[in-house]
Amino acid sequence: MALSNAGVRLIWPGRPEPHPKSVGELRHRRGSDANLRLIHGDNAAALRVLAQSGVRVALAYLDPPFFTGREHTLVERRNGRTDESTRAHAFDDRWDSLEAYLESLVERVRLTRELLLPEGCLVLHVDPRTSHYLKVLCDEVFGAASFASEIVWRYRRWPSKTRNFQRVHDVLLRYVRDPERPPRFRQLYEPLAASTLATWGNRKQRAVVDASGRRVRSSKTAEATPGTPLGDVWDIGIVAPVAKERTGYPTQKPEALLERLITSCTDLGDLVLDPYFGSGTTGVVCARLGRRLIGVDSNRRAITIARRRLAALDADPVEERLIEPDEAAPDEPDAARASLSRAG
Template sequence: MRDERPITLSWNGRRPLSPEERRAHTPASEDARGAGPEPARYAAHGPDGEVGRYLFGDNLAGLRSLRAAASGSVTLAYLDPPFHTNRVHTLVEAGDRAAPKSERRRRAAFDDRWTDRAAYLESLGARLTEVRGLLAPHGSVVVHVDPKTSHYVKVLCDEIFGEECFASEIVWRYRRWPSKTPNFQRVHDVLLRYRRDARARPRWNTPYEPLAASTRATWGEGKQRAVFRDDGHRQRSSTTEEASLGVPMGDVWEIGVLAPMSRERTGYPSQKPLALLDRLVLALSDPGEVVLDPYAGSGTTLVSAARLGRRFVGLDESTLSLETVSQRLATIGAPLALEAVDAIPAAPSLVACEAPGPRRKRTA
């Protein structure tokens, strides 16, 4: 007999899920076995045609308000949470980057200090639970973590989204300057993808990798076709006149980190390259659909979504994030509705608000 007992993470003080909460983790809809509903889109536009929203303040409070107003409206959620580094991440003021280290002025970007790993997982788990409620049945969530935390987060996501909703573990491999350490160099991050409903057809646009040089030299750029004899045995291969799209992409991605002098670099710590987010947004959403980033940070997810014709919602409580996101979106001409978390409208509209006031102290 198969063991149906759930596997969960446990730590002192953690409250187990109630039966009602566990029932809430069942698939999103009984009729989701087909193609799924039409893409969830925000129908309302702000007065200036905003393509997205930025909610300034505590992201847990913001997610809860969004869930109450727009449950099931998100096609792709990307989370790049703190990695449990136990330090404050800062940015050097632009005018001081050439100064000696001791004379550089720094601004805090985000605080990644925790009392213990349980506190970190509890914080992340609360936000993942709210994200789950915002996803459409055909939606996906991607959680970006490092190898030191990925195994904990994987079990946490299995519990929140369901083991049957696990879709893939993507390894982002990059090159970096080697460091002197008695260990193998760490050159990858981990991206965990989960589906909202295992029975629904997910939003999926197959990404392709270019054909290998040896394949192009032998077969050219056309699609390969296998030719079989009447007895069913393969006789030979040939190519068609139709151009090949390439090879369906695997789960190991080689994308470079941002170079120190890259035009894309903002100076915001932990900034991810647009090439990485573009790949996710293109594969897991369609134009007009909503992309969510609860840890907006430098705004790469929001910039990618705007450039690719998606609508977006970003959340962060860092003043530096607010400034960076606003500047990046203004540079590409993407209108943005700024809202304070306490001023989230009751309906999922995109009415522009005044710029939020000073950062509030986190209470949860």
């Protein structure tokens, strides 16, 4: 039986219907490499502008706030050391209610879906305390048949004292745009299980069937196996607190995680979208793997950190500022601008 969720719906008092909004415009600021676009502004508004301009992406990776109820800050890092004096606002993860949080996210998911190529996919990175609500809502947006995978990212961290199992995983919900069409997918492999290796070495097995067509046994072949096809539970270390990879931006995701996702779900030259760009790990991996990118973040410092990381890879991303239709000033001077000039 195909999983159909027709009729099952998540509701709450005052849940709004989606409705169109007027779009803003993008103003170019600096940079020369149009394969890497960083957009400073509200992501919902940016997604509307991008939709109107006809942009279509192979992969959208969304790493939104996790409903922690906290305001998250970032620290400057110089020579691998944090400088506490420069602690600044990164993003606000305080919400009036679970409903408000879900509404905000599902609106972005809905807008992002419009930007997917027919063979494209969306990956929503969340926490196992909210993933279930979001899965139900995303099933409503995409249709349950478009659900592809619940990817479990298993990491290791400093244990906390609790009368419960340590929470050591995040959840990545993957949806394809069109379930009828084979999605972009490159088969990756992981090492064989120890027991298989012990029994079979790295030789492929072949099923042996008898005259009546029933299988009787397996046999070893001369062919070497590349490993077992990659599963949906990924054991990847977090970015260690002292790692060189650290940017000082909170909730930074490891490059290995993004690399696996981008390699699996896109081809060389494909366009990747990240509406919650943060310190730009997605951008770094895209630059390294030859994928094009659009990253959006409402925080000026995030854009600056991402720009520096990309500059270190000899990339010069185009930077744009989103002008929303109701903004009075055409291109207001903002406080961060001076510091950016120094940085650039």
